Amino acid sequence: MNNTVAALADIVQNKEIAPNIYHMKIKALDIAKKAVPGQFLHIRCGKTLSPLLRRPISIADTDEKTGCVEIIYRVVGEGTRLLSQTLTGHKLDVIGPLGNGFPLPEKDAHCIIVAGGIGTAPIIYLAKKIASEPKNKNSVTTVLGFTTKSEVFGEGYLKFPGVETIIATDDGSYGYKGFPTDILERLLQEHMGKTDPIIYSCGPKPMLIKVKEIAASKNIRAYLSLEEHMACGVGACLGCSVKSSRKGYKKVCKDGPVFEAGEVELC
Amino acid sequence: MKHDVDLSVNIAGINMKNPVMVASGTFGFGREYSDFYDINKLGALVTKGLTFMPKNGNPPPRVHETPAGMLNSVGLENPGVQGFIEEEWPHLSELAIPVIANIDGDTVEDYHKTAKKLSSLEGLAALEVNISCPNVEKGGLAFGQEPESAFEVIKAVREATRLPIIAKLSPNVTHIQKIAEAAVSAGADAISLINTLLGMAIDIDTQQPIFSRKFAGLSGPAVKPVALRMVWEVCEAVDVPVIGMGGITTWQDAVEFILAGASAVAIGTANFVNPTAPLEIIEGIKAYLDMKGRNLQDLIGAARG
Numbered sequence: 001m002n003n004t005v006a007a008l009a010d011i012v013q014n015k016e017i018a019p020n021i022y023h024m025k026i027k028a029l030d031i032a033k034k035a036v037p038g039q040f041l042h043i044r045c046g047k048t049l050s051p052l053l054r055r056p057i058s059i060a061d062t063d064e065k066t067g068c069v070e071i072i073y074r075v076v077g078e079g080t081r082l083l084s085q086t087l088t089g090h091k092l093d094v095i096g097p098l099g100n101g102f103p104l105p106e107k108d109a110h111c112i113i114v115a116g117g118i119g120t121a122p123i124i125y126l127a128k129k130i131a132s133e134p135k136n137k138n139s140v141t142t143v144l145g146f147t148t149k150s151e152v153f154g155e156g157y158l159k160f161p162g163v164e165t166i167i168a169t170d171d172g173s174y175g176y177k178g179f180p181t182d183i184l185e186r187l188l189q190e191h192m193g194k195t196d197p198i199i200y201s202c203g204p205k206p207m208l209i210k211v212k213e214i215a216a217s218k219n220i221r222a223y224l225s226l227e228e229h230m231a232c233g234v235g236a237c238l239g240c241s242v243k244s245s246r247k248g249y250k251k252v253c254k255d256g257p258v259f260e261a262g263e264v265e266l267c
Numbered sequence: 268m269k270h271d272v273d274l275s276v277n278i279a280g281i282n283m284k285n286p287v288m289v290a291s292g293t294f295g296f297g298r299e300y301s302d303f304y305d306i307n308k309l310g311a312l313v314t315k316g317l318t319f320m321p322k323n324g325n326p327p328p329r330v331h332e333t334p335a336g337m338l339n340s341v342g343l344e345n346p347g348v349q350g351f352i353e354e355e356w357p358h359l360s361e362l363a364i365p366v367i368a369n370i371d372g373d374t375v376e377d378y379h380k381t382a383k384k385l386s387s388l389e390g391l392a393a394l395e396v397n398i399s400c401p402n403v404e405k406g407g408l409a410f411g412q413e414p415e416s417a418f419e420v421i422k423a424v425r426e427a428t429r430l431p432i433i434a435k436l437s438p439n440v441t442h443i444q445k446i447a448e449a450a451v452s453a454g455a456d457a458i459s460l461i462n463t464l465l466g467m468a469i470d471i472d473t474q475q476p477i478f479s480r481k482f483a484g485l486s487g488p489a490v491k492p493v494a495l496r497m498v499w500e501v502c503e504a505v506d507v508p509v510i511g512m513g514g515i516t517t518w519q520d521a522v523e524f525i526l527a528g529a530s531a532v533a534i535g536t537a538n539f540v541n542p543t544a545p546l547e548i549i550e551g552i553k554a555y556l557d558m559k560g561r562n563l564q565d566l567i568g569a570a571r572g
Contacts, residue, residue, distance in 0.1 A: 004302040006542055044540065049335040049488045049516065052540055095542065231330045231337060232539040234302075236295035238315075238341045239330035248323040249344065254299075 004098060004234065005030040008091040012068065014084070018153040020075040021118065022084050023060070024092075029067030031096050035059050037126035038101030038225055038258040041071060042233035044093035045079035045086075055079045056230050056253070058122035058202070059097060061157075069096075072121040072153070098233055099257045102126050102200055102223050107136040109198055112187055114180045114211055116145045116203025120154040122225055123202055131160040141166065141187060145180030145203065149173035181210040188218060196220050205266060212261040222261040228252040242266075272553050273562040276310070276530050278508045279431035279456030281365045281392045283310035283531060286563060287521065287549045290512050290535035291316055291369035291395060291435070292341065296355040297362065303542040308549065310531060311365040314355070316397050318371050319381045321347035331468050331477050336487030336514070337536060338466050340478040343371055343403055348384045356388055365392030367433065371400055371407055375423045382427035394430050396421060396455070399437030399462035401484045411437040411462075414449035425454030433510065436460040436501070438490075443497050444504035451505045458501055459510035459533065461494045487536040490514045495527055502528025502568060516544065518551020525552075525563070526570035 009026040017023045031041070042054040061070040075084050086092065102122075105111055111130055115123040127140050140163045146152045147170045158165045167175030168183055176183060184199070191197055201211040202225035215222035228240040235254030243265040244250045250264060274285040288311040294300060297312050306312065324344025331338045346354060351368070359366045368385050372378040382394055398420050400407030410416045421434055434450035436443060438461040447458050463484025468477040477483075494513020502509050511529030515521050516537040524532045537544040556562060 006303055051332060052335055052487055052536075053330075053332050053337060054540065229328060229330055229332075231339070231536075232293070232299070234299040234542070236299040237293060237330070237339070237539060238295075238324060238344050239339060241324065241327045241329055241344075243326070248321075249327075 003034065004095060005034070006095050007031065009069070009094050011086060011088050011090050011092050014086055014088055016084070017072070018151055021072060021153050022075065023070065023072050024083075025068050025070045026092050026094065027067050028069045028094065031069050031094070032062040032064050032067050035062045035069065035097035036101035037129045038122055039097035039099050040257060041069070041094050041096035042098055042230070043083065045083040051079045051082070053231055054095070054233060055083070056098070056233055058225070059125055060121040061125050061128065072118070072124070074118040095233060099253055100255065102225070102258050104130060105136070105138050105198055107138060108195070109138045110191065110195070111138060111140045112184060112197050112199050113140060113142045114184050114199065114201040114203070114207070115142065116180060116207040117147070117151070119203030119225070120144050123200070124154055124157045126200060127158055127163050128160060131162040134162065138162070140164070143168065143180040143183045143187070145169070145207070146174070147171070179207070179210070181207060181214065184211065184214055188214070188220070199223070201225070209266045212266060215261050223258050224261050224264070225258045226252050226256050226264070272556045273564070274549070274553055274556070276563055278510065278530055279393065279433070281311060281367070281431055283365060285310040285549050286525065286531040286552070287545050288313055288510065288531055288533040289538060289545055290533035291397065293535040293538045296351070297359055300538065300542055304546055307363045309364055309545055311367055311392065312359070312362065313367045313369050313395055313533065314351070314359070315345055316343045316369045316371045316400065317345050317348050317351050317381060318343060318373075319348055319377045319384070321345065321350055326479050328477060331483065333466070333468065333485065333487070334489060336485055336489035338468055338478070338483035338485055339463070340480050340483040342480070343400060348381050352384070352388065360388070360390050366390070367393045367395050369395040369397050369435070371397040371403070375419055378420050379423040379427045382424040386428040386430055391430060393433055394424065394428060395433040395435050395459060396424050397435045397462070399435050401437070401439065401463055401465050401482060408437050408439060411446060412440050414445045417446050418449040418453040421450045421453035421455050431456040433457040433459050435462055437462045438493060438497055438513070439465045443500050447501045447505050451507055455507065457508045457510060458505060459512065460501060461490070461497050461513040464490055464493065486514065488514045488516050491520055495523055498524055498529050499527045502571070515548070516540070518548045518555065521548050521552055522555055522566070525566045526568070528568040528571060530567050
């Protein structure tokens with residue numbers, strides 16, 4: 001009981017860090033204490049009946065000492081537009097932490113984390129969490145992909161010892177030219193002969209399909225964080241389904257949003 | 268002296284300490300919301316729709332937001348009646364409140380078999396017979412659109428069980444009163460309405476319908492006035508208790524349905540928006556009755572004159 005909290009949290013920051021990308025911090029100690037990387041918050045963006053449903057947004061960081069929970073979100077529709085206009089000092093109606101997060105590596109693992117666009121948000125939390133246990137001797141390479149230089153964010157949030165960050169842009173205006181999955185293939189090539197790395201990924205579906213394909217072809221463990229429109233966010237309405245590789249459907253909100261790549265069909 | 272409000276109601280033998288239930292399909296099998304509050308505070312719980320055999324449901328997308336509402340096309344994904352008995356009934360049977368199983372079927376025979384199987388469960392309070400699901404190929408809504416087929420399904424369930432039967436009606440009909448009358452004459456002990464309204468949405472980028480089954484069920488605050496009107500009509504036509512639902516989001520909404528003649532109400536889509544909505548609605552009804560110095564029984568149908 002009470003793994004999930006419903007809270008009216010104080011908003012302490014809500015600022016635009018790239019075009020249409022916002023970084024919000026709220027005070028929600030109970031959530032900060034319980035959350036793990038890959039979990040999300042379900043947020044009521046407005047106060048009226050339209051838009052009606054909450055919006056699922058990944059947790060980008062937490063701080064158990066200050067009780068801060070951070071999210072980074074992109075404005076895509078009416079809900080997130082309202083959220084972007086919410087002022088600090090106001091309250092945020094939030095439920096969380098929800099879903100299953102990324103299984104963390106035990107020790108001596110090499111983690112390659114591949115993110116695309118706003119999929120960078122949960123990856124920041126994950127990379128930081130892995131790097132926060134130096135005694136485990138895990139190494140992390142994050143590969144972030146964006147369409148163009150002006151869209152790039154997250155690099156500054158990933159400056160931890162033990163975390164290497166590589167940026168790719170589709171047009172080559174910043175970092176490497178190409179997709180983050182091109183870099184993933186290259187990194188795996190370079191890593192050949194050593195212990196298998198673990199792949200983590202979050203981002204647009206075509207990218208996740210490619211990551212899944214690469215991981216399967218090399219027989220490497222991969223965890224994918226999926227996105228789907230949701231209603232309840234807690235597993236009650238069965239609205240956010242993804243096809244299971246075995247039988248029937250899985251719930252993105254409750255069984256995921258993080259799945260082992262072989263568990264789900266992405267097409 | 269403070270008036271001690273009596274919120275209790277008995278619907279076809281189902282004793283509820285308050286008139287607020289949760290609607291089928293919006294509350295899973297009761298596990299999901301127990302993180303937020305003690306669900307024993309509800310008047311009753313209605314399960315996700317059950318079919319005789321397990322059902323995978325429809326391919327995604329299954330939900331789509333609309334102005335003050337949402338469309339769903341879940342397609343009755345459920346573990347089947349045997350899966351329900353093994354996986355869900357053990358924890359549901361420990362609840363202190365009435366648990367009502369919602370049932371659906373492709374054929375009249377399916378409804379009969381499901382009802383019969385569930386009747387063996389000691390402690391199950393009632394069956395809600397869904398003759399109104401718009402999201403499946405066969406059965407569901409098709410049974411609820413004609414008085415004759417509604418009669419046939421309810422009669423088959425009646426023959427299978429001694430449990431109270433609640434017939435859940437669809438709003439997607441021309442003459443709701445005729446369907447309600449048919450259900451009652453076939454043996455329904457109560458009526459619940461409305462299920463979702465048939466709607467659709469089209470993706471203007473792909474220029475294709477959003478849902479694989481094209482049409483989907485509309486729910487949420489947007490449907491409340493339609494639901495209220497239909498509850499009013501059904502209360503006029505039948506003498507059995509009516510459970511009103513459709514877009515109830517606040518206690519004021521709930522009071523409107525009760526004033527229209529509903530003996531109880533069910534909260535559906537509002538659970539998704541505000542997980543503690545049912546509790547707030549119970550408290551709101553109580554405070555309203557307290558202020559008016561009345562009991563729930565005095566309120567039922569009070570707007571009918």
